[in-house]
Amino acid sequence: MTFPDLFERFATGVLPLDISDAIHLKFQSVARYASAREGDAPFQGAGLDQIIFVARGSTKLVAQASQGREQIVAFNFDGDLVSVPAKAAHSYSLIALEDCELIYFPANEFFQLAGEETVLVYDMLERALKALARCREKTIALGRKTAGERIAGFILSMADRIGTKTHDGIAIVLPMSRRDIADSLGLTIETVSRQLTELRSANVIETPGRSQVLLRDVAALKSRAGHIQEAA
Numbered sequence: 621m622t623f624p625d626l627f628e629r630f631a632t633g634v635l636p637l638d639i640s641d642a643i644h645l646k647f648q649s650v651a652r653y654a655s656a657r658e659g660d661a662p663f664q665g666a667g668l669d670q671i672i673f674v675a676r677g678s679t680k681l682v683a684q685a686s687q688g689r690e691q692i693v694a695f696n697f698d699g700d701l702v703s704v705p706a707k708a709a710h711s712y713s714l715i716a717l718e719d720c721e722l723i724y725f726p727a728n729e730f731f732q733l734a735g736e737e738t739v740l741v742y743d744m745l746e747r748a749l750k751a752l753a754r755c756r757e758k759t760i761a762l763g764r765k766t767a768g769e770r771i772a773g774f775i776l777s778m779a780d781r782i783g784t785k786t787h788d789g790i791a792i793v794l795p796m797s798r799r800d801i802a803d804s805l806g807l808t809i810e811t812v813s814r815q816l817t818e819l820r821s822a823n824v825i826e827t828p829g830r831s832q833v834l835l836r837d838v839a840a841l842k843s844r845a846g847h848i849q850e851a852a
Contacts, residue, residue, distance in 0.1 A: 621721060623653045626675040630723045633699045634673065636739040643736055650729045656716035663704045663714040669727035672702045677720030678795040680804075683710045692804040694754070695796060697782050701747055703727065717795040762806050765846055770805045771815040772845035775825065779835050790835040819844070 627648055635644065656662045656677075663670055672679075674696050681693045681702060695717070696702045704714050734740045754777065761770045775792070783790040794801075802812045819825045824841050826834040835841060 621676070626653060626721055626723055627651055629675045629699075630673045634701065634740075634743065636737060636743070639737055639740070643733060646733050647725075647730075650725055650733070651723050652725070654722045654724060656720045656722065658716055658718050661713045661715045662722065663724070664711070667706055669706050670704045671725045671727050671730040672704060672714060673723040674698055674700045674702065675721045675723050677722075678717040679714050679720060679722075680717055680796065680800060682713045682715055684713065685710050690803070692800060694751070695800075695804070697795075717800070767805075767807055767811050768815050768818065768844055769846040770807065771801075771812060772819070772841050773847075774801065774805060775819075775833060775835060776838075776841055776845055778833075779838075783835065786834075788834060788836065790838070792833040792835065794831050794833060 630651070631644065631647070635647065654662045656679075663672060676698060678698070679696045679702065681696065681704065683691045683693050685691070693712070694702070696714075702714060705712050731744075734744055757773065757777070761773055765773070778792050778794060779790045783792045785791075796804075798809050798812050801807075802809045805812070816825070816827060819841075820827060822840070824835075824837045824844070826836060828834060
């Protein structure tokens with residue numbers, strides 16, 4: 621796709637419908653384009669904070685600490701806005717899980733323009749609150765939950781973000797590897813595979829292919845994720 625086509629995806633997905641032509645053109649003037657093949661790291665978090673719009677594909681945000689230690693902070697999909705911080709206490713990389721096309725902005729210019737449109741400020745706040753909620757869930761999972769609860773919660777999160785409802789349940793195509801899932805959840809690959817097998821045996825999910833998951837029983841998965849049950 622051409623840059624104008626990709627920018628229009630950003631404009632349609634992020635900018636308010638009634639945004640002024642002047643602000644629309646200002647966003648377009650500071651926007652930049654990047655493509656990435658699977659495994660590429662087009663943004664290393666050096667220099668300036670960046671705001672990246674995933675126009676096509678999916679990515680993972682990885683934090684690097686000393687001694688080569690890494691942690692997957694988040695997974696990002698079509699239509700997501702991702703903040704890649706400049707290097708500070710840790711360094712960050714945005715890595716393509718599959719071939720991607722990205723629109724990106726220097727964060728200071730992006731937020732300066734966003735501040736000129738009240739509706740856009742509310743949208744940024746809503747996106748930030750959703751990201752914060754996912755961070756809270758992950759903190760609880762890593763700190764207090766069992767391996768089974770972590771996997772169940774992960775599948776529920778993916779169903780909410782990239783799942784498609786079918787007559788059989790919710791179909792999910794996972795672009796990340798099982799190693800990525802394991803690294804994200806603080807588990808081993810063997811534990812991830814074992815927990816998925818247990819969910820299959822309980823008829824909670826099916827796995828038609830290595831990257832495919834069919835969620836058959838949402839209520840059962842919520843129970844396995846350790847969610848507080850709602851009162852009847």
